[in-house]
Amino acid sequence: MYKIEYLFSQKKVSCYFDAEFSDIQELLTDQQIVIITDEVLYTHYEKEIKKFPVIKFAAGEAHKNQSIVDYIIEELIKLGAHKNTFLIGLGGGVVTDITGYIAAVYMRGLSFGLVPTTVLAMVDAAIGGKNGIDVGVYKNMIGTIRQPEFIFYDYNFLETLPTKEWVNGFAEIIKHACIKDAVMFSDLEKYTFHQYKTDRKLIAELIEKNVLIKSQIVAEDEFEKEERKFLNFGHTIGHAIENLYGIPHGHAVSIGMVAACNLSEKLNNFSQDATARIIRLLTAYHLPINMEFDHQKFFEILKMDKKCMNNGVHFILLKSIGHAQIKFISLSDLENNIKETI
């Protein structure tokens, strides 16, 4: 186990890499600990988890809503959780998002730590302090930004991770490569999905590189004035189709990235060859590259996206692989372009 610290605004966040869950005891003081997790993880890791008081709920994005928040708050009250109770969110992005949100609002704020157990949560959801819940089809409509005390990386959890969740994680990894790291993009072309899935050292290095990319972006722009917006690459279109069709987050982002590449060709002189490279890479990691969707419903949802204001959206385009740009596009322009390119 070794530690790297990132400074976000006023708050230091410690990342513990190559750790084992049992080592988490060392990080905890004599505060009351409550673990928040989902039922699937609890079944897999009951022995380790049940040493602590646990609140668990059904796994999946469909449960990232106010009902689960209400339930967890009731359970916290039953456990006598207080301002000095320390929450640990152990799970994928749904668990880390909900834990962060509960920590932000319960008794006006508790301290918390995150133990991401999926590739996606390790490289993305657990980092940066954004938390939230969905309201119907609107993703992360309610939430805050609150940093955890620590993020704890135990790669053993990946052993029980279903292949489809590995695929979801690689969507965000490829996103990081597209917006920020052409060298990592080449690495992803060089190795295979299978190699990353089976070679512990290779995936550990890749995850740590991605933690660094996201943490640096967040550290520079925690409240998303400018550079943090790059992380929305593929997500403007992705978020809208994700909840509309209930498809996995990584699939939605992958489709969104290809759409954004097409727009980048049209509006930003992005090369056709680069789009082809990105499509090949996404395909190699089992990610879908397009789908038909209802444009009218899509735009209804897009209008309520947090990124959308003044009848337009700050859209993330690519200039080249590894270099992103923000461009304000009016909704009517976007509508015309999407009709033509998608």
Place this chain on the structure above:
Amino acid sequence: MYKIEYLFSQKKVSCYFDAEFSDIQELLTDQQIVIITDEVLYTHYEKEIKKFPVIKFAAGEAHKNQSIVDYIIEELIKLGAHKNTFLIGLGGGVVTDITGYIAAVYMRGLSFGLVPTTVLAMVDAAIGGKNGIDVGVYKNMIGTIRQPEFIFYDYNFLETLPTKEWVNGFAEIIKHACIKDAVMFSDLEKYTFHQYKTDRKLIAELIEKNVLIKSQIVAEDEFEKEERKFLNFGHTIGHAIENLYGIPHGHAVSIGMVAACNLSEKLNNFSQDATARIIRLLTAYHLPINMEFDHQKFFEILKMDKKCMNNGVHFILLKSIGHAQIKFISLSDLENNIKETI
């Protein structure tokens, strides 16, 4: 209209005194405005309010809960509210608390302003950024700390304020006098409830003095490490009996302050004469000074109070009128003392 600015941590809050609601236009940019208010106020001030989009709900502490939050969020989505929408909370403490909370969590944070319309909200609830909702009998169990852009004081709203709400407001004013301002305590003894209710100049001065007291305390200690705890005088016992018996906040705080005076005599050499003065003052402002309550239920609720941890509570005692002190009292000591003194 004149402006005083207070600096809380990183955030400047502007207080506009002696203002008229119609002047609020001057403070607003071309952002979308949404007013959040209660039905009683809407009925009284429909003409002024309905110039803006409005979300209104039934008045009263019983509605300060997640159901109302869910309702307001739905209405905001219907109105197409976005990250650059500006919320205005117009009402008493319930409205200002809920508006602040919605502003903290909707799309991870909107800007907002408050127009307190009760004495209590003007001198207390609207100031300091604490927001929250109740969970069953537990007061302000869920919430955050988020400062408004401005607080807008239009004393005309007091003309329709029921007498019982004036009484509630004076409980917090007397609290400020007890913990921080012996001179104001003497003023409150010199004038009468009727004089403050009918003399616009007198009540305006009193309110502005109280805004100053609370703002200074919050500015020094926004996140309640030390001095902000003084504001909890009367509230540890007060909060527990308020929701348990559904009595008005001011009544509960008044009863809580007398209980805290009795404890202060016992544990802090507070003089019996001073307690008698405080009881006389509370009575002059139509506030109750004691009630019988179920000690067992009381302690069950107290255990879940945010101020309670490590099996004890940071209790606010008085040293003399105008001077408060914090003392950690274990729950068992508190139980014994309350049995003897209340």
